[in-house]
Structure formats: C-alpha cells, structure tokens
Amino acid sequence: MKFSTKLRRTGVAALAVASLAGFTGTAHAQVDVPLVESGSSLLYPLFNLWVAGYTADHPSADITTTSSGSGAGIAQAIKGLVNIGASDAYLSNTLVKNNPTMLSIPLAISAQAVNYNLPGVTSLNLSGPILAGIYTGKITQWNDPAIAAANPGVNLPAHAIIPVHRLDGSGDTFIFSQFLAFSTPSWAQTLHFGTTVSWPAVTGELGGNGNSGVLAAVKANPYSLGYIGVSYAAKAAAAGLGVAALQDKHGEYVQPTSDTVAAAAASVAASTPADERISMIFSPGVNAYPIVNYEYAIVDSNQQAPAVAEAIRAFLSWAITEGNDPSYLSQVHFLPLPAAVQALSTTQINKIQ
Amino acid sequence: MTIRPFRLSVLTLSLFIPAALSAVVLFLVLYSGQAIFFNGLHFITDINWNLGDLYDDPVTVKGVLVPSGANYGIFVFIIGTLASSAIAILIAVPLSVGAAIFLAEAVPPKIRPVLSLLVELIAVVPSVVFGLWGIAVLVPFIGHYLSPTGNGYGLLAASIVLALMITPIIASTLLDSLMQVPKENRESAFALGATHFEVVSKAMMPMVRTTLVGGIVLALGRALGETMAVLMVSGGGINILPTSLFSPISTIASFVVSQLDSAQADPTNMSVRALSEVALVLFLITLAVNAAAKLIASGALNVRNRN
Numbered sequence: 001m002k003f004s005t006k007l008r009r010t011g012v013a014a015l016a017v018a019s020l021a022g023f024t025g026t027a028h029a030q031v032d033v034p035l036v037e038s039g040s041s042l043l044y045p046l047f048n049l050w051v052a053g054y055t056a057d058h059p060s061a062d063i064t065t066t067s068s069g070s071g072a073g074i075a076q077a078i079k080g081l082v083n084i085g086a087s088d089a090y091l092s093n094t095l096v097k098n099n100p101t102m103l104s105i106p107l108a109i110s111a112q113a114v115n116y117n118l119p120g121v122t123s124l125n126l127s128g129p130i131l132a133g134i135y136t137g138k139i140t141q142w143n144d145p146a147i148a149a150a151n152p153g154v155n156l157p158a159h160a161i162i163p164v165h166r167l168d169g170s171g172d173t174f175i176f177s178q179f180l181a182f183s184t185p186s187w188a189q190t191l192h193f194g195t196t197v198s199w200p201a202v203t204g205e206l207g208g209n210g211n212s213g214v215l216a217a218v219k220a221n222p223y224s225l226g227y228i229g230v231s232y233a234a235k236a237a238a239a240g241l242g243v244a245a246l247q248d249k250h251g252e253y254v255q256p257t258s259d260t261v262a263a264a265a266a267s268v269a270a271s272t273p274a275d276e277r278i279s280m281i282f283s284p285g286v287n288a289y290p291i292v293n294y295e296y297a298i299v300d301s302n303q304q305a306p307a308v309a310e311a312i313r314a315f316l317s318w319a320i321t322e323g324n325d326p327s328y329l330s331q332v333h334f335l336p337l338p339a340a341v342q343a344l345s346t347t348q349i350n351k352i353q
Numbered sequence: 354m355t356i357r358p359f360r361l362s363v364l365t366l367s368l369f370i371p372a373a374l375s376a377v378v379l380f381l382v383l384y385s386g387q388a389i390f391f392n393g394l395h396f397i398t399d400i401n402w403n404l405g406d407l408y409d410d411p412v413t414v415k416g417v418l419v420p421s422g423a424n425y426g427i428f429v430f431i432i433g434t435l436a437s438s439a440i441a442i443l444i445a446v447p448l449s450v451g452a453a454i455f456l457a458e459a460v461p462p463k464i465r466p467v468l469s470l471l472v473e474l475i476a477v478v479p480s481v482v483f484g485l486w487g488i489a490v491l492v493p494f495i496g497h498y499l500s501p502t503g504n505g506y507g508l509l510a511a512s513i514v515l516a517l518m519i520t521p522i523i524a525s526t527l528l529d530s531l532m533q534v535p536k537e538n539r540e541s542a543f544a545l546g547a548t549h550f551e552v553v554s555k556a557m558m559p560m561v562r563t564t565l566v567g568g569i570v571l572a573l574g575r576a577l578g579e580t581m582a583v584l585m586v587s588g589g590g591i592n593i594l595p596t597s598l599f600s601p602i603s604t605i606a607s608f609v610v611s612q613l614d615s616a617q618a619d620p621t622n623m624s625v626r627a628l629s630e631v632a633l634v635l636f637l638i639t640l641a642v643n644a645a646a647k648l649i650a651s652g653a654l655n656v657r658n659r660n
Contacts (some may be wrong), residue, residue: 014497056471068614069614070614070618071613071614071615071616071617072614072617074617075617075618089618092407092618093408094410094411094620095620098620161504162502162504163590167589167591167603167611168584168611169614170609170614176381192406192408193406193421194404194407194615195614195615195618196400196404196611196612197426198401198403198404200592201593202593203593204502204586205593205601206602207588207589207590207601207603207611208589209584209585209589213488213585216488217506220488220492220493220496220506221496221503221505221506239567242586323563331567345482
C-alpha cells in the first residue's frame with residue numbers, strides 16, 4: 001500500500017518534470033550553449049545588469065554570473081573552469097608567457113575614490129607621495145607639513161591618521177598600489193603593486209573586508225581614510241565621507257568625475273597596445289583623474305567547441321557596444337570604452353575561436 | 354546471515370571518517386611540501402608576510418621558482434589566533450557556567466526547555482550574522498567607550514564575537530550533564546546542611562568537570578577555526594604584532610581566506626602552497642589543543658576517581 005503511493009507520487013513528479021521539459025523545449029527551439037562568468041566583485045553587479053539586458057534581447061542565452069574575486073576569476077579562466085573570468089587587473093607578463101592563448105579584453109572603465117572621514121574638513125587634496133607616506137607610516141598626523149602644503153587654508157586637525165586598506169585580495173588594492181608605485185619611486189622599489197600588498201606595520205592601520213568593509217571602517221573611525229571603488233560612491237556619500245582630490249601628473253588636484261575619468265581614458269586610448277594590457281593609472285592626460293582602470297574579461301582564445309566560442313563572442317561584442325550604454329554603466333558609475341579601445345577589444349574578441 | 358553484510362557496511366562507514374581525515378592531512382602535507390622546504394622554520398617565527406611582486410618575473414630561490422620578494426611568515430597570525438581564542442574562552446567560560454547553573458537550578462522546570470532552546474539557538478546562528486552585529490553594534494561601542502584611540506576593530510572585538518559564538522556550546526553541554534547529576538547527590542548535600550551555593554559548587558560541579566572541559570574543547574575548536582565573523586571585525590592586522598586589546602589582528606583561518614584570491618593569480622603557484630602550509634599549521638594547532646584538553650580531562654577524571 002505504502003509502496004504504491006510512493007510509486008504514484010514519483011510517477012506524478014516525473015510526469016511534471018517531463019511536461020515542463022517539453023514546454024521549455026518547444027518554447028525555445030534553439031538553446032544556446034550555457035556560459036559561466038566568474039571573478040571580480042566590482043564587475044559582478046554590472047555583469048548581472050548585462051546578462052539581464054542581453055537575455056531580454058537573446059532569449060535563448062544562458063549565462064551564469066558569480067562573484068569570486070579577480071584572482072579566482074583569472075585562475076578559473078586559465079584552468080578552463082569558467083568561460084569568462086572577470087578581473088579588475090590584466091594578466092601579468094608571466095601568466096601570458098605561460099598561457100599564450102589567454103586574452104585580457106577591456107569591457108568598461110572604472111575608477112576609485114580615496115574617501116576620508118575628517119571632522120570639520122570638507123575639501124582635501126592628496127597626492128601619491130602623501131598617500132604612500134601615510135600607508136608606510138612616515139606621515140602619521142593629519143597636520144603633517146606635507147599634507148598642509150597640499151591644502152593651503154584648510155584647518156587640519158592635530159590627530160593621528162588611521163589608514164584603512166582592503167584585507168582581501170582585490171582589484172582595488174591593485175590599482176591603488178599601482179598609483180602609489182607609479183607616483184612614488186620609494187614605494188615602487190619596496191612594495192610593488194598587486195591585488196594584495198604586504199602592508200607595512202603602521203600603528204592603528206586597519207583592514208576592511210571588501211569595499212563595504214572599508215566603507216564601514218572609514219565611517220566608524222573619525223580621522224581615517226581608505227580607497228573605495230567608485231561604484232560605492234553613493235553609499236560613501238550617504239555615510240558622510242569626503243572624496244579627496246588627487247594630484248595628477250601635471251601637479252593639479254583632480255576630483256573623480258565622469259569628465260576627469262574620461263580624460264584619463266582618452267589620454268591612454270591611443271597608446272593602448274593590441275593585447276590591451278596597459279595601466280591607466282597616473283595617466284599623462286590634462287585634468288585626468290589618476291586612479292582609473294579598464295575592467296577586463298579574461299578569456300581563452302582557443303576554445304574547445306566552436307559553439308562555445310561563438311556564444312562568448314556574441315555576448316562580449318554585445319557588452320562592449322550595447323552593454324556600454326549609459327543605461328547600464330551609470331548604475332555602477334562605470335564609463336564606456338573610447339572608440340579606439342572598443343575597436344581593439346573587438347579585434348581581440350574575434351580571436352576567440 | 355544478515356549480521357555479516359551489516360557488520361561490513363558499518364565497518365566501511367566507520368572507516369570513511371578516518372580515511373577522509375587522512376586524505377586531508379596527506380593532501381595538505383604533499384601540496385605544501387615545496388613551501389615547507391622553501392620556508393623552513395622561518396615560517397612560524399617570521400612576522401613578515403609578503404606574497405611578493407606577482408606582476409614581476411618570478412625568481413629562483415633555493416632551486417624553487419617563487420615570486421620576487423616573496424616571504425612567508427605567520428607568527429603574527431599564530432599570535433592573533435591564540436590570543437583571540439584564549440580571551441574568548443576567558444569571557445565565555447564564566448558566562449556559560451553561570452548560564453548553565455542558572456538554567457539547571459534557578460529556573461522553574463516549566464520554563465527551562467524554552468530558555469535552554471534559546472541558548473541552543475544562539476549556537477546555530479550563522480557566523481556572518483555575528484560578524485554583521487559586530488560591525489554594526491560592537492565595533493562602534495568599543496570605539497566610543499573603551500578604546501583609547503577611538504578604533505573599535507581588533508583583538509577585543511574579535512574575542513567578544515568569538516565568545517558569544519562559543520558560549521552556547523559550553524552552556525548547553527554543561528546544562529545537559531548538570532541535569533544528569535543524580536538527584537541523590539543533590540538531596541544528600543542539602544540534607545547535610547549545605548547551602549544552595551555549596552550544593553552546586555561542591556556536589557554538582559565536580560561531577561560535570563569532564564563535560565565542562567569537553568565543552569571548552571569543542572568551543573575552542575570553533576573559535577580557532579572561525580573565519581568570517583573574525584574577518585569582519587578583527588581589523589586585519591598584518592606584519593605587526595598586537596600590543597593591546599585594541600590592536601588589529603588576523604587569525605590564521607581569516608588570513609587564509611583574505612589571501613587566497615590574490616594567491617591564485619601567482620604564476621609559480623607558491624602562494625597557494627604557502628597558504629596550504631598555513632592551513633596545515635592551523636590543523637596542527639587544533640590537534641595540539643584537543644590533545645592537551647583530552648589529557649587535562651582524563652587527569653580531572655582520575656582526580657575524581659581517587660576521591
């Protein structure tokens with residue numbers, strides 16, 4: 001008796017599954033190859049917007065997005081575990097040498113703010129050498145002569161600085177440390193740049209987990225400062241944090257706005273090489289914000305199946321054209337690729353076979 | 354006839370757990386072998402951890418290909434782990450002993466199941482919830498009222514969050530065994546004119562000492578290995594030893610999580626091997642703590658038997 005009920009139940013379930021499968025089968029006669037994207041947590045919200053928009057236009061597309069961090073995105077793309085690795089940083093020379101078929105394809109442009117929590121101060125100028133001094137413990141007080149010289153007329157408090165850094169591996173750490181390395185020779189020689197930095201021992205320095213963790217730590221600690229991806233700009237403003245103007249290559253102090261970020265992108269567009277592995281940090285442009293970067297898709301140009309290659313090409317081509325529309329990018333404060341870079345990315349996408 | 358297949362299947366199942374454990378240990382040792390060779394003893398005594406320049410060409414050191422400037426030292430994280438767990442235990446033991454005795458002795462039997470269920474419920478709250486509470490409530494509180502620098506992240510915040518997570522573990526194991534103390538022991542102590550305090554401290558607590566130690570070991574295991582909640586409130590100290598309760602720290606488990614992503618982009622793979630060695634050290638520490646606690650527990654047992 002029991003057995004027969006069980007059998008009947010299983011039968012009903014099987015029938016339901018079968019009818020469901022039949023229904024979806026007839027609805028979309030041609031189902032695309034499923035694609036998996038994984039990597040950068042900064043790109044993750046944008047990928048979700050993109051996949052929603054792309055699937056609306058291409059109902060047969062089947063793309064899964066996951067946020068695992070840039071390093072994991074790179075590693076999984078190289079191992080062939082995911083089709084598209086998302087990364088805030090391009091592949092290193094050694095990785096390219098070891099994996100010559102791997103491509104770094106810019107999809108959009110992002111920037112990073114240096115946010116501060118400084119009671120009584122509403123405008124602050126900082127430079128790469130000042131930030132390098134703060135993060136190495138050479139500049140410890142807000143009224144340090146170096147900071148005072150960059151901020152004439154600002155009443156800087158005599159209070160210890162609390163620097164906040166990312167404690168997880170992060171593309172934000174990559175571009176921030178690259179800014180320090182490119183603008184400050186002593187940083188370049190001792191600490192280099194990377195998604196993780198061996199932060200020097202600075203009393204009181206804090207680590208935050210993720211952009212949200214850094215935001216929380218800067219908000220909770222008056223007299224602190226930290227670097228936060230520009231997609232968190234609205235949250236940082238809501239938390240009452242200031243945005244520092246950073247010194248560009250010409251000595252001017254520049255706020256991160258769509259104009260100054262676009263100026264940085266434009267100044268690098270012409271010199272971007274065919275493999276597009278170039279830093280936009282501390283660019284030579286006039287009135288160009290110094291911490292700007294390409295957001296990359298890490299893809300293997302040598303795909304096993306032609307159908308998979310075609311699906312990746314179709315999606316990435318859409319992402320750098322229709323997907324670069326402000327209706328997507330402005331939601332995460334990203335900027336579109338300049339036309340010259342878009343052409344380079346298209347050439348790279350067409351290499352995926 | 355049916356005994357033999359039964360015994361066989363039970364044997365297979367029971368061998369599965371030690372086999373899985375051995376496989377994990379074997380993997381950790383084999384995978385981190387190159388890192389163990391490269392690091393030597395410096396690994397546990399050095400306070401400087403540096404993945405090196407992953408964007409520069411790798412260099413050959415001691416015949417092993419490593420990122421230039423790579424230096425793996427985890428002394429800071431060993432101290433962070435032991436200090437935060439020890440302080441957590443110091444906070445949690447009095448709390449949980451008090452809670453268990455209260456629940457066993459002072460609460461009407463009708464309400465007891467409800468309250469003890471609440472205690473057990475705290476034990477199953479996901480650690481990320483504790484972490485969020487830590488960031489939203491505990492860290493600002495410590496920053497405003499306790500810390501001389503105004504910073505709430507660090508050793509104390511991590512220890513308090515850990516203490517809250519492990520208190521229900523100790524309390525519920527202790528409560529269970531307090532409830533099993535024979536009624537006769539309690540009643541004869543009362544009959545001899547003992548006060549309620551003396552009944553609990555002299556007639557009941559000695560009988561549950563082993564359980565208490567067992568509960569503490571379980572709790573310590575969780576505290577040593579806790580990752581997410583610690584990551585969120587510890588301040589992530591690196592290359593610097595804690596000097597006070599308000600110093601930022603990293604524990605071994607949270608440090609592995611924070612470094613793993615960057616390590617995966619290392620073309621030489623040495624970073625991941627070094628992190629695997631870090632995990633091995635955490636495993637050995639947990640093993641040592643458990644073994645020590647077992648010894649203490651059996652010692653406590655012997656003392657009781659002699660009496």
